[in-house]
Amino acid sequence: MADKYAAPSLSDDGELRHRRSLPDVPQDVDDDELMAHFNDPNYDFDAASSTANVSNDNVELGKKPAGRWSSLSMSAGTDAETDTASQWDSSRVGESKPNLVSEVATYDDESPYPEILFILYIAINNSSGVFRWVIGLVLSAVIPAFNTVFWLRYPSVIINSLFIQLVTLPLGKLFEKILPTWRITAFGYGMSLNPGPFNIKEHALIAVMANVVVYGAPVTDVIATQEMFYNIPWTIGRQFVLGLAIQLMGFSFAGMVRQFLVWPSSMIWPGVLVRCAMLNTMHKNYGKKETKHISREKFLFLACLCSFIWYWVPGFLFTGLSVFNWVCWIAPNNIVVNSLFGYVNGLGMGFFTFDWAMISYIGSPLVVPWWAQVNAWVSFVFWIWLIIPILWAKNVFYSKFMPISTPQSFDNTGMPYNITNVITDGIFDQKKYEQYSPMYLSITFAITYGTVFASYTAVVVHTFLWYRNDIARQFRRSLGDERDVHARLMKAYPEVPRYWFIALGIISFVLGVVGNEICDTKLPVWGYIIGLLLAIIFIIPLGMVQAITNQLFTLNVLAEVVCGYMLPGRPLATMVFKQFTHTTSQQTLYFVSDLKMGHYMKVPPRMMFLGQVIASIVAVFSSIAAQQWAFDSIRDVCTSGQPDMFTCPGLHTFGTASLIWGGIGPQRLFAPGTIYYPLVWFFLMGALLPIPLYFIAKRFPRSNWRYVHIPVALNALSQVPPANGINFSSWIIAGGIFQFYMRRRHFRWWMRYNYLLSSGLDAGVIFGLICIFFFVQLPKNMIQLDWWGNTVWQNTADAQGIPLATVAPGGFFGPATWS
Numbered sequence: 001m002a003d004k005y006a007a008p009s010l011s012d013d014g015e016l017r018h019r020r021s022l023p024d025v026p027q028d029v030d031d032d033e034l035m036a037h038f039n040d041p042n043y044d045f046d047a048a049s050s051t052a053n054v055s056n057d058n059v060e061l062g063k064k065p066a067g068r069w070s071s072l073s074m075s076a077g078t079d080a081e082t083d084t085a086s087q088w089d090s091s092r093v094g095e096s097k098p099n100l101v102s103e104v105a106t107y108d109d110e111s112p113y114p115e116i117l118f119i120l121y122i123a124i125n126n127s128s129g130v131f132r133w134v135i136g137l138v139l140s141a142v143i144p145a146f147n148t149v150f151w152l153r154y155p156s157v158i159i160n161s162l163f164i165q166l167v168t169l170p171l172g173k174l175f176e177k178i179l180p181t182w183r184i185t186a187f188g189y190g191m192s193l194n195p196g197p198f199n200i201k202e203h204a205l206i207a208v209m210a211n212v213v214v215y216g217a218p219v220t221d222v223i224a225t226q227e228m229f230y231n232i233p234w235t236i237g238r239q240f241v242l243g244l245a246i247q248l249m250g251f252s253f254a255g256m257v258r259q260f261l262v263w264p265s266s267m268i269w270p271g272v273l274v275r276c277a278m279l280n281t282m283h284k285n286y287g288k289k290e291t292k293h294i295s296r297e298k299f300l301f302l303a304c305l306c307s308f309i310w311y312w313v314p315g316f317l318f319t320g321l322s323v324f325n326w327v328c329w330i331a332p333n334n335i336v337v338n339s340l341f342g343y344v345n346g347l348g349m350g351f352f353t354f355d356w357a358m359i360s361y362i363g364s365p366l367v368v369p370w371w372a373q374v375n376a377w378v379s380f381v382f383w384i385w386l387i388i389p390i391l392w393a394k395n396v397f398y399s400k401f402m403p404i405s406t407p408q409s410f411d412n413t414g415m416p417y418n419i420t421n422v423i424t425d426g427i428f429d430q431k432k433y434e435q436y437s438p439m440y441l442s443i444t445f446a447i448t449y450g451t452v453f454a455s456y457t458a459v460v461v462h463t464f465l466w467y468r469n470d471i472a473r474q475f476r477r478s479l480g481d482e483r484d485v486h487a488r489l490m491k492a493y494p495e496v497p498r499y500w501f502i503a504l505g506i507i508s509f510v511l512g513v514v515g516n517e518i519c520d521t522k523l524p525v526w527g528y529i530i531g532l533l534l535a536i537i538f539i540i541p542l543g544m545v546q547a548i549t550n551q552l553f554t555l556n557v558l559a560e561v562v563c564g565y566m567l568p569g570r571p572l573a574t575m576v577f578k579q580f581t582h583t584t585s586q587q588t589l590y591f592v593s594d595l596k597m598g599h600y601m602k603v604p605p606r607m608m609f610l611g612q613v614i615a616s617i618v619a620v621f622s623s624i625a626a627q628q629w630a631f632d633s634i635r636d637v638c639t640s641g642q643p644d645m646f647t648c649p650g651l652h653t654f655g656t657a658s659l660i661w662g663g664i665g666p667q668r669l670f671a672p673g674t675i676y677y678p679l680v681w682f683f684l685m686g687a688l689l690p691i692p693l694y695f696i697a698k699r700f701p702r703s704n705w706r707y708v709h710i711p712v713a714l715n716a717l718s719q720v721p722p723a724n725g726i727n728f729s730s731w732i733i734a735g736g737i738f739q740f741y742m743r744r745r746h747f748r749w750w751m752r753y754n755y756l757l758s759s760g761l762d763a764g765v766i767f768g769l770i771c772i773f774f775f776v777q778l779p780k781n782m783i784q785l786d787w788w789g790n791t792v793w794q795n796t797a798d799a800q801g802i803p804l805a806t807v808a809p810g811g812f813f814g815p816a817t818w819s
Helices: 010-021 031-036 045-052 112-119 132-152 161-178 200-211 217-229 236-256 270-284 294-316 326-330 337-340 370-393 396-401 428-434 445-476 485-490 498-519 525-549 556-566 571-601 605-633 649-664 679-690 690-699 712-718 723-746 748-777
Strands: 183-188 189-192
Touching: 031 183, 031 712, 031 723, 045 723, 112 690, 132 161, 132 200, 132 370, 161 200, 161 270, 161 649, 161 748, 200 270, 200 571, 200 605, 217 571, 217 605, 236 498, 236 605, 270 294, 270 748, 294 605, 326 337, 337 556, 370 445, 370 712, 370 723, 445 525, 445 679, 445 690, 445 712, 485 571, 498 525, 498 748, 525 556, 525 571, 556 571, 556 649, 571 605, 571 649, 679 690, 690 712, 690 723, 723 748
Parallel strands: none
Antiparallel strands: 183 189
16 A cells, blocks of 8 residues: 655656746635735745645545645654655645644644644643753843843853753753652642653743843843943842833733734744744654654754854954955945945945854844745845935935944044033033034934834834734634634643733832832833833734744834933933833733744743743843942943953943933934934835735735735834845845745755754854854953954955045034034
């Protein structure tokens, strides 16, 4: 009897090639299904068509069709050799479902997203030992403390979630072997010290606990700036109160939006899939051998090892391969060439880099969906490579007197803006401002401010047009109403009651009110409430975009502009307002993404709640304590001449932003009659652009118009500068290879290895950064390679930031008077 689960035969190749040549939305897709998934660009209509067209002759009597992706589901006990992800083509429909997960996963349960099917996990072992919690708590304390201290240094190194997942497995296996199986009982509850093998659920929970605190406590930025810029230190108690308010409010909001951003299967969260793929690989193949192909475990190890070894080349031995602005090497003194092709202060028209850290600077191209990458790339080429050179050539906004692309601000002599020249005792001084200079931005920085303005209104309008019905429907749904296989499996666990999150939100709000008062932040309660309301308004639109495209939106600029207009002349209030708006929304999305990871990995929701809340509280204490230790113990910390390079560049940027937006204020930059007032019209542009594109896509639902995503296109420019053409062009090339070509032509390879390759490359770079930092840069007698390969890109007009035009000695550009 022929193997019913065998790969397609050679005789099917012609049919498969024909299917691959069909449009993404073929004509035989049912119109009802088309409109039901009209607003979901990740939904593959080609696969739906293949399923719809399967002949009844191919289905055994009494058995349901295997589904559009031929049952790529995986269970905990599935052997690697029988993994169906390696046996099936994307367009192949199976004759019957392999009995891998018994009767749990039916045809109705199968996800239409192959990315999700790859990481489907049905765990059997729900045990959780004491030492698992100990590992999670230790990491929740150590990692934010480490990252908080070393963020003060330049160059810095940050331990991220992938690194944590890699090192946690050997730790778990070690404790599994050495700890006794004693049972500990307290307050009527018992838990085994070592209940058995270290399983994937425990690993996922530890990874989540560490991931939610990997960036420490956001309040440390405010605390450090207060002490550094304004010489107003806060007591430890005040720091903890305000820190807990900021840290926990985001988690409360995350619980309130679960039905919109976690439970629906269309909210796939591509970035979470990478972490889930790594966990599945590390546990499913632990200690196993595969003969038919390279195992996932071995592939991940080789990808990580190769990435680690190679990173030493562009990261230390030959940095010119990282900043590969080769055209500038040929003409190092030509300002036009350096402005167009340079990386440091140019537009980066060089196309290539050999550094994975640079390629993935705006997100891994192996994770972001191809259609989203195309939106970002087209927008970048239009604005950065077409519009900006024209504006620069015409000297719009006096742009010839500044480098074409830099995040720095300038005065009217072309020198970096010295914010201390307009500040007296930490307060903006109007007279000094009138004697000094207005603030000017490079043309790229100015235009990207405009596109960020447009992205805020665009994401709200786009979400209303495309998802208003889904949002209204989800208001009335619970987890039990979801048909997705993950949601159905999660019904086995009691859900976290909504009032838990409401209670946490009330506690956080009270802490916020108290913290603002005892810290004298100058932020009134009504301003605090407006900040939270602004975050609430944007959480669902921003979360839906990130869940579908892996593109992160932030409210950083919007919070600064709103508070700058609302509370002018209050830099500290601006900082705190930004924390309660921008940071709260960002923390919410971090928590939501981890809730989705728990959803995929079948971690009990109440265990997730407990782990995340405890880890967040521990991180506040450890981050604040670590920063206080650094200020007390590191000599000359945050000064330009600090001998160990703890110069605090990030804090200087944060503090300068508070002085600019809370001191100079947006009214002196964007009010009518000011130089940058035209950028305000971008708000209107962002609101209008999605409207005609929506109706065009609705009129032609089978066309590619449904893939045009204005918020993604505009938000992609939020990282420019410092990102530029080298980052974007290398990113789109890598994305074209893996997310377009490999996914379409070598689907089985893509299904098995794509996310692992992304994880391995990222992890290798992280290990390389850590080794270079600790063994080369940190020691007193640091090793420096002073040769052509490391200096050629530095000895250019691009690296030196030379503008196209300069002012005469004693002269200036711009208006003669200002106020």
